[in-house]
Amino acid sequence: MTQAEIKLCSLLLQEHFGEIVEKIGVHLIRTGSQPLRVIAHDTGTSLDQVKKALCVLIQHNLVIYQVHKRGVVEYEAQCSRVLRMLRYPRYIYTAKTLYSDTGELIVEELLLNGKMAMSAVVKKVADRLTETMEDGKTMDYAEVSNTFVRLADTHFVQRCPLVPATENSDPGPPPPAPTLVISEKDMYLVPKLSLIGKGKRRRSSDEDATGEPKAKRPKHTTDNKEPIPDDGIYWQANLDRFHQHFRDQGIVSAVANRMDQFTFQTQTSSEIVRTMLRMSEITTSSSAPFTQPLSSNEIFRSLPVGYNISKQVLDQYLTLLADDPLEFVGKSGDSGGGMYVINLHKALGSLATATLESVIQERFGSRCARIFRLVLQKKHLEQKQVEDFAMIPAKEAKDMLYKMLSENFISLQEIPKTPDHAPSRTFYLYTVNILSAARMLLHRCYKSVANLIERRQFETKENKRLLEKSQRVEAIIASMQATGAEEAQLQEIEEMITAPERQQLETLKRNVNKLDACEIQVVETIFLLESYIESTVKRQ
Amino acid sequence: MASRGGGRGRGRGQLTFSMEAVGIGKGDALPPPTLQPSPLFPPLEFHPVPLPSGEEGEYVLALKQELRGAMRQLPYFIRPAVPKRDWRRLPRELKIRVRKLQKERTTILLPKRPPKTTEDKDETIQKLETLEKKEEEVTSEEDEEKEEEEEKEEEEEEEYDEEEHEEETDYIMSYFDNGEDFGGDSDDNMDEAIY
Numbered sequence: 001m002t003q004a005e006i007k008l009c010s011l012l013l014q015e016h017f018g019e020i021v022e023k024i025g026v027h028l029i030r031t032g033s034q035p036l037r038v039i040a041h042d043t044g045t046s047l048d049q050v051k052k053a054l055c056v057l058i059q060h061n062l063v064i065y066q067v068h069k070r071g072v073v074e075y076e077a078q079c080s081r082v083l084r085m086l087r088y089p090r091y092i093y094t095a096k097t098l099y100s101d102t103g104e105l106i107v108e109e110l111l112l113n114g115k116m117a118m119s120a121v122v123k124k125v126a127d128r129l130t131e132t133m134e135d136g137k138t139m140d141y142a143e144v145s146n147t148f149v150r151l152a153d154t155h156f157v158q159r160c161p162l163v164p165a166t167e168n169s170d171p172g173p174p175p176p177a178p179t180l181v182i183s184e185k186d187m188y189l190v191p192k193l194s195l196i197g198k199g200k201r202r203r204s205s206d207e208d209a210t211g212e213p214k215a216k217r218p219k220h221t222t223d224n225k226e227p228i229p230d231d232g233i234y235w236q237a238n239l240d241r242f243h244q245h246f247r248d249q250g251i252v253s254a255v256a257n258r259m260d261q262f263t264f265q266t267q268t269s270s271e272i273v274r275t276m277l278r279m280s281e282i283t284t285s286s287s288a289p290f291t292q293p294l295s296s297n298e299i300f301r302s303l304p305v306g307y308n309i310s311k312q313v314l315d316q317y318l319t320l321l322a323d324d325p326l327e328f329v330g331k332s333g334d335s336g337g338g339m340y341v342i343n344l345h346k347a348l349g350s351l352a353t354a355t356l357e358s359v360i361q362e363r364f365g366s367r368c369a370r371i372f373r374l375v376l377q378k379k380h381l382e383q384k385q386v387e388d389f390a391m392i393p394a395k396e397a398k399d400m401l402y403k404m405l406s407e408n409f410i411s412l413q414e415i416p417k418t419p420d421h422a423p424s425r426t427f428y429l430y431t432v433n434i435l436s437a438a439r440m441l442l443h444r445c446y447k448s449v450a451n452l453i454e455r456r457q458f459e460t461k462e463n464k465r466l467l468e469k470s471q472r473v474e475a476i477i478a479s480m481q482a483t484g485a486e487e488a489q490l491q492e493i494e495e496m497i498t499a500p501e502r503q504q505l506e507t508l509k510r511n512v513n514k515l516d517a518c519e520i521q522v523v524e525t526i527f528l529l530e531s532y533i534e535s536t537v538k539r540q
Numbered sequence: 541m542a543s544r545g546g547g548r549g550r551g552r553g554q555l556t557f558s559m560e561a562v563g564i565g566k567g568d569a570l571p572p573p574t575l576q577p578s579p580l581f582p583p584l585e586f587h588p589v590p591l592p593s594g595e596e597g598e599y600v601l602a603l604k605q606e607l608r609g610a611m612r613q614l615p616y617f618i619r620p621a622v623p624k625r626d627w628r629r630l631p632r633e634l635k636i637r638v639r640k641l642q643k644e645r646t647t648i649l650l651p652k653r654p655p656k657t658t659e660d661k662d663e664t665i666q667k668l669e670t671l672e673k674k675e676e677e678v679t680s681e682e683d684e685e686k687e688e689e690e691e692k693e694e695e696e697e698e699e700y701d702e703e704e705h706e707e708e709t710d711y712i713m714s715y716f717d718n719g720e721d722f723g724g725d726s727d728d729n730m731d732e733a734i735y
Contacts, residue, residue, distance in 0.1 A: 015608065015611075016608075016611045016612075016616075016617070017611070017616055017617055017618065018617045018618045018619055018620070019620050020618045020620060021616075021618055049618075052618055053618060056616045056618065059616070060616070088604075088607055089600050089603045089604040089607060090600065092603055092607075093596070093599065093600050093603060108607075112607070112610060112611065112614060113614075113616075114616075362586060362588065362589060363586065364585075364586075365585070365586060512605075513601060514591070516601055516604055516605060517591045517592075517597065517601055518591065519604075520597075520600055520601065520604065521591060521592070
């Protein structure tokens, strides 16, 4: 774990869970797997605090535990999972676009609480939705359950590994930590609950209606105190599925940008690609280099209803997509009217390269970007050749090359002519290694996000006094309005905040918003680069 | 080394590569020497691209800020503990009254101290489900550690002390004041109203 990543993890943990959890979490990330006592001793915190912190971290899937020999339990932190916290808003927004407000709240509850039982989620979401609805209307549990089931069917939420059913004949003492297991087919199985009720009603009871004897679910008699029909079955958000969705979104928008601006019918090629991706959602694993081959006939049948393009037009589009130098779509055979695949790995590579090019263009100018693209295309170029091909005067070309070299976007490859590697008798070729450039850029992104968060915290801390004052004033105004106060009194209270203070608050708000928006942008770039690096590393 | 000399030997000032290749021709002025570290915020040559605005951007922004606020309110946000005070030096009445649980617990607990920690580990690991219950228990253990002397004092209505000592509960400490004068109650349910 690089220093930048550790710093970012530290900031995230501190912002979301407080200082104690941050201390323990960072310690675990730095030192790897450790037992409880050692953690308490090394960090100098009391045992209770460490226990609390570990519970929180385990609840949120940030720390895992393992039983080692002699019954010692060791805890290990997962740095990459901590970094996923940056994307929580994007996950929730995606759920909103796919499954509207209900889906959004379900995913939000699951992300905020780490793991939850289905009945708990449904109840909470129904209550929250009821609060936002007009007076007299309530949210039915059934509707929320339906959305939950749909989320599970499309694999956006998954079951957490379960405590294995203990055999009664086990004579020894229970192990210090349970080993949780989950089988692939059970991961998205929704327990049969009939959750009857509406939001906010106290009298709603969860009944175990159909009573299917599932081995993992103990039967509870329904009593008024605590009916928990799905006790022990916990759900969590399936982040990999969300990532798959983001990746598909990225590919579709890339195709749209590239092809659809010139075609007569808007968005056709991107729709075709989107259809192909949707058909391969469940059949292809997220780390496969390309999707399963799909025949042109299948694609034609699966196109969304509103698209009435003829078969020949579809074939023409597919041929066009397959011939495109970006190679997003490839032709893998001729049966069934032509078998087409989507090259996921190549697509991610193109997206990463485009990101690099864009960074260079915005940082160093369009001429530098031209040189970069040139070297990328020709793989290895000598300095003289760069000047000739790019048609840029020698001095400027050298300057730009060295600038990019110093920032590690371009690297040098030495080819000696003589065995003694004398510099005057060696070829120096400029080349671009996309993987290492992507890694370097990713590292910079992590640093940027850490800087953004720190700056935002600094700005907030600077104006803390003012913020608290304005909050107090707002609270006073709200309470006075509730009790019915005159306009003049309200005016007086509002004037407690002077005009320059108001201005200061405005500036603060604008700055914080800007910093937050920047963070969101950088996090998107991080996602692209991480996906590309992961896909490349898996193929090696 | 002898051949390095003071740069006065033969072939002084010769480099292993030709200067023209790098781009510094003969007679060209070299760039000025750098006498100080580069500025902390170097001037940007090209202005950054404006941030995307629009409905989606605004929504995600609002969502992010809301999430940040929401997470601070959840029970998962652990606030740092109150520092231990030396109660011998302060007036007795300032000490926060201990909860009734402690009276029974400390007497039973002391002999059980060593095995309790393994039990704690058990509890820790198996408490994935009920976070609140666990927090209450751990809090009471913490209180034990904080207040080793079992002096029951009435506590002054000082806001300062109250806020410092309440971390996990939503009620001010006098809520738990059952008036020790009535003798200890036997039920552990702290949520019951006290008359």
